[in-house]
Amino acid sequence: MGDTLRATLRARRQRLCERVAAPVLLWSGCAPARNFSANRYPHRASSHFLYFAGLPLNDAVVRLEGGRLELFLDDETPAGALWHGARPTRDEFAAAIGADAAYPLDALPARSPDAATIAVQDARSLQQQCQILGREVAPAHAPDGPDRELAAAIVALRLVHDAEAIAALRESAAITIAAHRAGMAVTPTARTEAEVRAAIERVILAGDATLAYTSIVTVRGEVLHNGSYGNAIAPGDLLLADVGAEIASGWASDVTRTWPVSGCFSPTQRAIYDVVLAAHDAAIAAARPGVEYRELHVLAARILAAGLVDLGILKGHPETLVERDAHALFFPHGVGHLLGLDVHDMEDLGDLAGYAPGRERSDRFGLGFLRLDRLLQAGNAVTIEPGFYQVPALLKDPRRREQYADAINWERLADFRDVRGIRIEDEVLITTTGCEVLTAELPTAAEAIERLVGSAGAV
Amino acid sequence: MGDTLRATLRARRQRLCERVAAPVLLWSGCAPARNFSANRYPHRASSHFLYFAGLPLNDAVVRLEGGRLELFLDDETPAGALWHGARPTRDEFAAAIGADAAYPLDALPARSPDAATIAVQDARSLQQQCQILGREVAPAHAPDGPDRELAAAIVALRLVHDAEAIAALRESAAITIAAHRAGMAVTPTARTEAEVRAAIERVILAGDATLAYTSIVTVRGEVLHNGSYGNAIAPGDLLLADVGAEIASGWASDVTRTWPVSGCFSPTQRAIYDVVLAAHDAAIAAARPGVEYRELHVLAARILAAGLVDLGILKGHPETLVERDAHALFFPHGVGHLLGLDVHDMEDLGDLAGYAPGRERSDRFGLGFLRLDRLLQAGNAVTIEPGFYQVPALLKDPRRREQYADAINWERLADFRDVRGIRIEDEVLITTTGCEVLTAELPTAAEAIERLVGSAGAV
Structure with missing residues (x-):
C-alpha cells in the first residue's frame, strides 16, 4: 500500500x-x-x-x-x-x-x-x-x-468520493469495459448465454478482479435480475449483459449493454434501442450538482414515453403518461443508484444513503423502485440505466391492462415482440461543473455496438 | 428432470x-x-x-x-x-x-x-x-x-454412489478436464496466475457449471490452500492448478495438475514430478474394494520416500522414513478424500463420513491430515492426490530440522529449489473388481503434459 x-x-x-x-x-x-x-x-x-x-x-x-x-x-x-x-x-x-x-x-x-x-x-x-x-x-x-x-x-x-476512490472506480470501470467488449466479440460464435458470460467474466478474472454482483447475461432481458445462463442464443435475439468488476480493494463497477446476437439490430430492436439511448443520454446530459436525482429518473421516463408515443406503442402526452406511471409498464425500475465500494453503495444501511433525510420511498408504481432520491453534489458516483422490457408479470396483469387500456396500442406493441429487454447503463461521476461518464469508452450508439459484436479486433 | x-x-x-x-x-x-x-x-x-x-x-x-x-x-x-x-x-x-x-x-x-x-x-x-x-x-x-x-x-x-451419481460425477469431471486443458494451452502466453485461472474457469462457466471450491492456480504450489492469483508467472516456474467444476445438480469434481510454464520441465522438476507420479500411480493401482484407504496413503508416502531416497534428498530406508513421518516434511497432507456432492464429501458432518465408526484422527504428523480412513467398497469415489512441497513453515522449523537431521540431505535438497510444489490429483471410483479413474482422459505423464502446454490443438 x-x-x-x-x-x-x-x-x-x-x-x-x-x-x-x-x-x-x-x-x-x-x-x-x-x-x-x-x-x-x-x-x-x-x-x-x-x-x-x-x-x-x-x-x-x-x-x-x-x-x-x-x-x-x-x-x-x-x-x-x-x-x-x-x-x-x-x-x-x-x-x-x-x-x-x-x-x-x-x-x-x-x-x-x-x-x-x-x-x-x-x-x-x-x-x-x-x-x-x-x-x-x-x-x-x-x-x-x-x-x-x-x-x-x-x-x-x-x-462524496475522494481522489483515491475515483481512481479506484476508474480502475474497476476499465476492466469492466474490456470485459463487455470481449462478450460482444464472442457472441456471434457462442451457442449459449453461459459461453458469453464466461468470455466476459474471463477478462475480469484475468485482471485479478472479481464480480461486484451476480452477472446478468441473457437473451431474456425482461427478467430483470436473471441469474441463470442456460438459454441457447440465436440470431434475432438481443443479448443483455449487466456485469461489473470489483477490484481487490473492493471498489465496484456496474455496466449494462444490450447487443444483437447476429451483430445487426432488427428495425424494431433498433427503434426501441434508440429510444432507450435517448433517455440515457438525456439523463446524463442533465446530471450536475444541484439537480435532484429523482428528476433524472422522471426525465428519462419522459423521454422514453415520448419515444414510445412516436413509435405508436403509447398513446397520449408523454408528461401525462409519466404522471400516470404508464412508462413503468415498460421501465419498472429506477434510473439508477449510488456506486462506490458497493454496487448499490451503502445499501446495507437501507435507504439511509439513498434517500435524503426526511424522504421516503414513494408507493407509486413508477417511483417505488427508485433507489436514490438526493440532490446531486460533486463527488457523487451514480449509475444511469434506463431500460425497456416486456415483462409478462406486468403486461399480462389484467388490472394493469384495464388501468392503462387507453394508453397502450397493443396491436402496435405486438410488432416489437423481438424486443424482450434492453438496458443501457453507464457510471456517472458528478463533477463541480457537470458530470463525467466513467464508462464512456464503451460505446452506446447502435452502429458502434454492431461494429463491436463479432469484430475480431475488439477483444 | x-x-x-x-x-x-x-x-x-x-x-x-x-x-x-x-x-x-x-x-x-x-x-x-x-x-x-x-x-x-x-x-x-x-x-x-x-x-x-x-x-x-x-x-x-x-x-x-x-x-x-x-x-x-x-x-x-x-x-x-x-x-x-x-x-x-x-x-x-x-x-x-x-x-x-x-x-x-x-x-x-x-x-x-x-x-x-x-x-x-x-x-x-x-x-x-x-x-x-x-x-x-x-x-x-x-x-x-x-x-x-x-x-x-x-x-x-x-x-456408495448409485448410477445417477456416477453419471453426474462423470459429467462434472468432463468439464473439469476440458478446463485444465485450456489452462495448460494458455500458460506460455499468460503473464499472471490470474490469466491462467481465468482461462480455466472460463471453460467451467461456459459449460454452465460453477466452481466446486476456490481454485488454486499458482506458481507457489508450496502454499497448500493458496487462494490468490496475483503472481507473475515465468519460464522456469511450475504452475499448480487444483480446480474442479460443480454441475447444476451439485455434483463436484476435483483435479490437480502441475505443469511447467515454459512447456518443458527442468531436469530437477521432472525428477520430482516422476516421483510424485509414481506415488499417484501406485496408490491408484492398489485401490479396490476391501483395501483400507489409509493403506493407500501409507503406500503413496512410501513410494514418495523411496523416490526421494533415490534422488539423494532423503536418507534411510523408505519404510522407516515413513514410520518416522519424514515423508510428511514434503507431503504433509492426506492422499485424498471422499468425493460426491461435496468436494470433501459430507465434511459438514465432521469425520462421521470420512472415518469408520470407532476410528479417530491420528495425532501423528504424517497422518493427522488424512481425511478418509475407511475400508474401501464398490461405489466409493475418492481422490488420489499425493504431492511434494517445500513449505518454509515445515522445512525452516528448527524443531523439525533437528528431529530429521539424519534423514535429510539439505545440500542435495538445495539442487531442487525450482520445485516449490507439485501435486497430481485424480478422481477414482471403486468398482467391484478394482477401480476406475474418472479423470483418466487428462494425462499425467510428464511428456504428455509438456505436449498439452501451449499446444494450440489442446483447447
Missing part, C-alpha cells in the same frame, strides 16, 4: 472523528461457509471497514477514536502458515494501513465500551459484535441509537 | 426410510448476503437436500417419512416474478421431484414434531431449523441425538 493511500485513509478517519465523538469499532467480517466449513465463499470484507482500513482483511476489527486507529487481528497460526502460506504479521498489516497500535482480538472487549458500530453481513461476526459490545446490534437496514449517528456520518463521507 | 432421476430419488428416499424411522426434515438453505442483503453469494443448496430432492431450490424444505415425500416451498411473489421472472409453481416443482404433497412454508411447524434433521450452513436457515423443531440443532461437525442417527444413515447411503 502506497503513501498516498495511507494518507487518504488517514484523512477519511480524520473526517469521521470530526463527526463522531464516540469510539467506533468496524468489523471486516468473515467469509460464510458454502457447503461445509472448510469450503467457504470468497471473502468480501465489509465496505465500511474497507473505506477506513483499506485492506480486505479477514476476521479483523479496527477501532477509531479521535483520529487514532487501532487494529485488532490475530496472527496466523502455525497450521495456518502450512495451509495458507506466510502472511504479513499483525504489526506489518498495522503499518500498512497506518494504525497507531495493534492487538490480538482478545484485547477487543477491553477497548469496546460505548463504541458505535455498523452491523456486518456474516452471522458469526454479527454475533461477535453483539457479544463484545454487550448489546444488540441491529442487523443492516435499521441502524439505531449510537450506531445510527455513526451510519449517518459514514454516509456523509462515502457519498 | 427425467423419469430416471425421479426414480433414483425415490430409491434413495426408500433406502433412507429403511434406516430411519423418525420423520426427516431437510432444508435447502438460502444464499448468504455478500455486502448487502440484495447482493448475495450464488446459492448452493445443502448437499443432503440435493441428494434426496434433486433440485437446487432456495429456501425449501422436504419432509421424508416412510418413503413419502412432502415439499415445503413458497410460491414466487408478484414482486419476485417481476425481478426474477416466472418460475415453476410449488406444485410443478413437487411433480418434478416426485413429491407426494406440497405445502407453503408456514405449514411446516405442524409437520415437524419429532423430526430429525441435519444442520445447514447458512445462519438464517439454521435459526429456522431450531425454531421449527423447537430445539437446538447442533451446527455441522457434531450432529447429536436423533440427528446423529439420521446423519449415520445418510453417510451409509451417500458413501
